[in-house]
Amino acid sequence: MDLLNTLVDKGLRRELPTRDEALAVLATSDDELLDVVAAAGKVRRQWFGRRVKLNYLVNLKSGLCPEDCSYCSQRLGSKAEILKYTWLKPDQASEAAAAGLAGGAKRVCLVASGRGPTDRDVDRVSDTIKAIKDQNEGVEVCACLGLLSDGQAERLRAAGADAYNHNLNTSESTYGDITTTHTYADRVDTVQKAHAAGLSACSGLIAGMGESDEDLVDVVYALRELDADSVPVNFLIPFEGTPLAKEWHLTPQRCLRILAMVRFVCPDVEVRIAGGREVHLRTMQPLALHLANSIFLGDYLTSEGQAGRADLDMIADAGFEVEGTDEVTLPEHRASGGCGSRGACGSAESDAVPEARTDLVAVRRRGAGTDLAPNA
Ligand code: SF4
Numbered sequence: 001m002d003l004l005n006t007l008v009d010k011g012l013r014r015e016l017p018t019r020d021e022a023l024a025v026l027a028t029s030d031d032e033l034l035d036v037v038a039a040a041g042k043v044r045r046q047w048f049g050r051r052v053k054l055n056y057l058v059n060l061k062s063g064l065c066p067e068d069c070s071y072c073s074q075r076l077g078s079k080a081e082i083l084k085y086t087w088l089k090p091d092q093a094s095e096a097a098a099a100g101l102a103g104g105a106k107r108v109c110l111v112a113s114g115r116g117p118t119d120r121d122v123d124r125v126s127d128t129i130k131a132i133k134d135q136n137e138g139v140e141v142c143a144c145l146g147l148l149s150d151g152q153a154e155r156l157r158a159a160g161a162d163a164y165n166h167n168l169n170t171s172e173s174t175y176g177d178i179t180t181t182h183t184y185a186d187r188v189d190t191v192q193k194a195h196a197a198g199l200s201a202c203s204g205l206i207a208g209m210g211e212s213d214e215d216l217v218d219v220v221y222a223l224r225e226l227d228a229d230s231v232p233v234n235f236l237i238p239f240e241g242t243p244l245a246k247e248w249h250l251t252p253q254r255c256l257r258i259l260a261m262v263r264f265v266c267p268d269v270e271v272r273i274a275g276g277r278e279v280h281l282r283t284m285q286p287l288a289l290h291l292a293n294s295i296f297l298g299d300y301l302t303s304e305g306q307a308g309r310a311d312l313d314m315i316a317d318a319g320f321e322v323e324g325t326d327e328v329t330l331p332e333h334r335a336s337g338g339c340g341s342r343g344a345c346g347s348a349e350s351d352a353v354p355e356a357r358t359d360l361v362a363v364r365r366r367g368a369g370t371d372l373a374p375n376a
Helices: 002-013 019-028 030-050 090-102 119-135 152-158 173-178 184-196 213-226 252-265 277-289 308-317
Strands: 053-061 107-113 140-144 163-165 201-202 206-207 229-235 268-272 294-296
Touching: 002 019, 002 030, 002 252, 030 252, 030 268, 053 090, 053 268, 090 107, 090 119, 090 277, 107 119, 107 206, 119 140, 119 152, 140 213, 152 184, 163 184, 163 229, 173 184, 173 213, 173 277, 184 213, 184 277, 201 229, 206 213, 206 252, 213 252, 229 252, 252 268, 252 277, 268 277, 277 308
Parallel strands: 053 107, 053 294, 107 140, 140 163, 163 201, 206 229, 229 268, 268 294
Antiparallel strands: none
């Protein structure tokens, strides 16, 4: 396929594909799917070899958010029966993080629900970052606390944070359809603040919210423009009790095409398969490792993932290897001062609407905020 040869050449040179080329990846048929995966896999291996970076989520503050992001089980008015608790103490967060690090994770992602942190919240998280870094040499810490005010990114950086996550989620033109309490521009501003403070920018998307192919391409081009070092690709988990509970649009094949498109548009960045991996890729997860070079180990913020042991077995069985803390994630040209440097960080027939698979969605009932052992 000329399209795939062109995309591989461009990916190996870090050259931006045209929008039409990106759209064409999303429109490939099931007959072409393995060729698409193989092509994007060449680009993945050029920049990341067969390494898989493991990240571990710690939900510092769960639920009770005043914002109305329609995809989120923690939103204002959510009826999802998730765990709800306020800030974990530094030692509790550090203990939760230690389970993930013992399981092979090299990055801990400290997440809190809410519009954005107060200065007191930044102090709390700073103490948590220091506690984790004191106890775990070489660990990368990413904070995800919502919209940042002036000076907060610098304070997190000074406390030892390597990265800051704030997802764009969807295209600018559809952002108002999923959230009304803040804007796309607010989100861009926070990613830029993180960047400006010397934090590695982690920003990604959510697929499966009813968006068009054009929307997906728009948000991925916007992420390339923002120069995010890591791009988490979430597949919507349609939580019962949220406005998007009925939005079951994704197939494993569609997820693979989306990941391939992201890899071609952002060839040398950490592409991470995030929430919804097990729910939507299901038995096709190992193929997705040929596209993404990073996953979350174990559970997500409010839902359960597959057993951490199963993640490790899948990586080994598929012929990949877990990235060690002594390895730098990003290629050399991106790594200096950035993420992973540790100094700093159409016709696809199976895209017919699938049946709802609520049996695959399990609310998290273990780990942070409970008395039960975490999944790592
Ligand atoms: S995504 Fe974040 S800001 Fe939006 S409702 Fe969920 S916790 Fe709140």
